[in-house]
Amino acid sequence: MTTEGTSTGKLDVVAKWSLIIGPILVVVFNFLLPTNGITPINPEDSDKFLAELGKNADIAQIYEVIILLGLILYTRGLIGLWRIAPEGSSRYRLGVGLMGSVSALALWAVVLGLGLAEASVADKLATAMAGAQAGVPGAAESAAGATLIAKTLHAGFFGVYQTATYVAYISLIPIGGGLAISGILRKEFGWAISLIGVATIALTSIFPVKTEEGIIIIGIMALIWGVAFLASGLQIARQDMD
Numbered sequence: 001m002t003t004e005g006t007s008t009g010k011l012d013v014v015a016k017w018s019l020i021i022g023p024i025l026v027v028v029f030n031f032l033l034p035t036n037g038i039t040p041i042n043p044e045d046s047d048k049f050l051a052e053l054g055k056n057a058d059i060a061q062i063y064e065v066i067i068l069l070g071l072i073l074y075t076r077g078l079i080g081l082w083r084i085a086p087e088g089s090s091r092y093r094l095g096v097g098l099m100g101s102v103s104a105l106a107l108w109a110v111v112l113g114l115g116l117a118e119a120s121v122a123d124k125l126a127t128a129m130a131g132a133q134a135g136v137p138g139a140a141e142s143a144a145g146a147t148l149i150a151k152t153l154h155a156g157f158f159g160v161y162q163t164a165t166y167v168a169y170i171s172l173i174p175i176g177g178g179l180a181i182s183g184i185l186r187k188e189f190g191w192a193i194s195l196i197g198v199a200t201i202a203l204t205s206i207f208p209v210k211t212e213e214g215i216i217i218i219g220i221m222a223l224i225w226g227v228a229f230l231a232s233g234l235q236i237a238r239q240d241m242d
Contacts, residue, residue: 011184011236015080018073019233025070027226029063036219042212043158050118050150054126057119064112064119075105077233078175085182093178100171107164114160118153125150158210165204165218172197172225179232185239189232196225 011019034056035041041049053060075098082098085091128143173194180190200221207214 011080011084015077015083016233016237018080019077020230020237022070022073022075022077023226023229023233026067026074027223029066029070030222031219033063034060036215040212040215040219043154043210043215044212046151046154050122050125050147050154053119054122054124057123057126060119061116064115068109068112071105071108074229075101077229081179081182081184084184085178090178090182093174094182095178097171097173097175097178100167101175104164104168104171107160107167111157111160111164114153114157118150118157121146121150121153158208161209162204165209166201169197169200169204169221169225172200185232185235189228189235193225193228193232196221196228200225 030036034052035049041052043049078094078098078101082091082094085094125143125146128140128146131142176190176192176194176197178190179185179193180187182190200218203217203221204214207217209215209218
């Protein structure tokens, strides 16, 4: 009979590596996006944001696909954790958090889909703007149309981004609580994950992701999230080796 705090078994290999690799892909390639980095471009300055995105549209689209892959792997890792959680409160909490994470994954897919579309239109906008400056007939009209579409996508991107952030980080609260009492790893890791969720929700409510402060904050919190799950995955892997 399984009791609370006793894991039902070892984390399967796919879930274990997903938990380690997924967050790394998300953090690294989110940082490498042309509009992010150490000094991310203010999302409220849509003209500058679109200009930078347009210059690096191809690489931005590749990175966004890799980020989505990382999120899928992360979710697969959570499924593995839920499977080995002991029956009772810990498994229930992990189940609630997992449902939130699956919902967040769907929202992140929409966010990244909008990002791919925005990058494509930004690329066309950059070409049209260059044509307009060179006096190419019809280029100015094309640039005006592309600008309208790009700014609409830009607003939609950050609107869904905010929603996805709320869902994803709210889900960390029960996930962390479930891990803390599950016995799968050290309880401190679980409570830290819950705290990351609470802190991110509070900070992004004050500073939405569409603002300069907000995009910096979410980048920092994403890094902390990635490190927390990487450390958790490595601890589980070490425990299984022992």
